[in-house]
Amino acid sequence: PVVVGLDVRQHATAKADTEASQVGTEEEVRAAALREVAVTAPDGKITLVRQPLTTASVGDVIVYTLTATNTGTLPASGAVVEDPIPAGTTVLLESLAAPRPSLASLDGGKTWNAYPAKVKQTLANGTEVELAAPAETYTHLRWAIDGTLNPGQSRELSFKVRVK
Numbered sequence: 522p523v524v525v526g527l528d529v530r531q532h533a534t535a536k537a538d539t540e541a542s543q544v545g546t547e548e549e550v551r552a553a554a555l556r557e558v559a560v561t562a563p564d565g566k567i568t569l570v571r572q573p574l575t576t577a578s579v580g581d582v583i584v585y586t587l588t589a590t591n592t593g594t595l596p597a598s599g600a601v602v603e604d605p606i607p608a609g610t611t612v613l614l615e616s617l618a619a620p621r622p623s624l625a626s627l628d629g630g631k632t633w634n635a636y637p638a639k640v641k642q643t644l645a646n647g648t649e650v651e652l653a654a655p656a657e658t659y660t661h662l663r664w665a666i667d668g669t670l671n672p673g674q675s676r677e678l679s680f681k682v683r684v685k
Contacts, residue, residue: 548670549590550588553586557569577684587602590670601666603661604661604663613682
C-alpha cells in the first residue's frame with residue numbers, strides 16, 4: 522500500500538481582505554481525509570461509505586474536506602482557500618461540485634487559470650485550440666468564498682482524489 526501522509530492539511534491556506542484593519546481577523550483551514558470504499562449489503566446493494574484514512578492503495582478514492590473558519594473578531598470578506606492536490610494522486614474533476622473552485626494551477630501554484638483549466642494544443646494542421654486540461658495536470662485548487670465570514674462562521678469545501 523501507499524502511505525498517505527497523516528498531515529491531511531496538505532498546507533491548505535486561507536486569507537481574506539477586510540474593510541477594517543487586519544487586526545482581529547484570522548482565518549483557519551482544517552482538513553480531513555477519508556477513504557471512500559464500496560460496501561455490498563446482503564441484498565446486493567452497493568453503497569459508498571467513508572472510513573478513516575491511515576494508508577491508501579493504488580486506485581483508492583480519498584475525500585478531502587476543507588473547513589475554513591474565521592477565528593478572529595471581525596468579519597472577513599474576500600476569503601480565499603488554496604490547497605495543493607496531494608502528490609501521488611489525481612483530482613477527480615467530477616467531484617468539484619458546488620462550491621466549485623474559482624481557479625486552478627497546473628504548475629505547482631506558480632500561475633493560475635480560471636476553473637476548469639484549459640491548455641493550448643496545436644493540431645496536426647497547425648491550428649491552435651484550447652482544450653480542457655487533463656485531471657492529472659492539476660496541482661492546486663483555489664476557492665473564493667462568497668460573501669462574508671463572520672467571526673466563528675465556517676464554510677466547507679471538498680474534493681476527491683484517486684491514488685495513482
